Amino acid sequence: MIHIGSCVARKEKHFRLEINDLRFEKGYKYFIIGASGSGKSTLIRSILGLEECEGFICKEENEQHIVQSDPLYKKGLMYLSQEFALWDHLSVEEHINFTLSKGKSLKQQEQTDYYIALVNLEHRNKQKPHTLSGGEKQRLALSRALAAKPDYLFLDEPFANIDIVQADMLMRMLESEQKKEGFGMIKVTHHFVGIKDIHSMIIVLEEGKVAFQGTYSQIQEHTFSPWIQRWKELLP
Numbered sequence: 001m002i003h004i005g006s007c008v009a010r011k012e013k014h015f016r017l018e019i020n021d022l023r024f025e026k027g028y029k030y031f032i033i034g035a036s037g038s039g040k041s042t043l044i045r046s047i048l049g050l051e052e053c054e055g056f057i058c059k060e061e062n063e064q065h066i067v068q069s070d071p072l073y074k075k076g077l078m079y080l081s082q083e084f085a086l087w088d089h090l091s092v093e094e095h096i097n098f099t100l101s102k103g104k105s106l107k108q109q110e111q112t113d114y115y116i117a118l119v120n121l122e123h124r125n126k127q128k129p130h131t132l133s134g135g136e137k138q139r140l141a142l143s144r145a146l147a148a149k150p151d152y153l154f155l156d157e158p159f160a161n162i163d164i165v166q167a168d169m170l171m172r173m174l175e176s177e178q179k180k181e182g183f184g185m186i187k188v189t190h191h192f193v194g195i196k197d198i199h200s201m202i203i204v205l206e207e208g209k210v211a212f213q214g215t216y217s218q219i220q221e222h223t224f225s226p227w228i229q230r231w232k233e234l235l236p
Contacts, residue, residue, distance in 0.1 A: 001024065001025050010054075027182045028199050029199060029201070030200075044079075086129040119142055119173075134162070142170060
């Protein structure tokens with residue numbers, strides 16, 4: 001479990017995030033939603049230690065504080081954003097080899113082909129990032145994130161710039177892998193595949209604070225803020 005005892009992030013003299021006692025568990029999916037500027041990206045970047053945050057955030061399995069400078073994979077965390085952060089000098093398969101070996105080897109690893117096939121890049125496995133399309137780069141970044149075998153996978157609208165059909169296919173593949181591997185999945189996304197599942201939790205941020213957290217059925221049962229009510233009307 002990731003436990004946010006408290007997390008306060010400021011922009012100059014103003015609060016942009018103020019969270020108390022928020023928890024993420026392995027095996028669950030979390031949809032973080034809210035209006036633009038409500039603190040969604042700031043929240044996950046603070047958890048990952050990519051933005052300064054005053055407070056207490058740890059992984060309760062080993063009481064390991066995760067706001068620190070260690071690489072994310074050493075904390076059991078992976079982050080997938082709209083910035084791919086690929087390694088220009090490595091091919092598709094070398095990205096996966098390097099990740100599976102925990103940074104020790106570029107040679108073929110036992111599960112390399114599996115993770116490349118997950119995102120349909122078999123025909124591009126020898127190519128380097130500069131030869132890939134934007135969509136192929138996104139798929140490679142996703143494959144690498146899964147190959148790290150994280151305890152928790154954070155997604156910050158990673159498929160915002162690809163077509164809805166491909167985005168839906170990738171989200172459904174992620175759903176399948178999450179059920180198979182049991183990692184926690186925390187998503188800032190407009191793609192709501194799986195939002196109605198009993199193991200899905202919705203977290204709504206408003207002005208940097210949690211306005212709601214609960215299941216799909218719970219958010220349907222009650223009246224909340226005008227923004228939440230409008231969002232409920234727009235759900236597919």
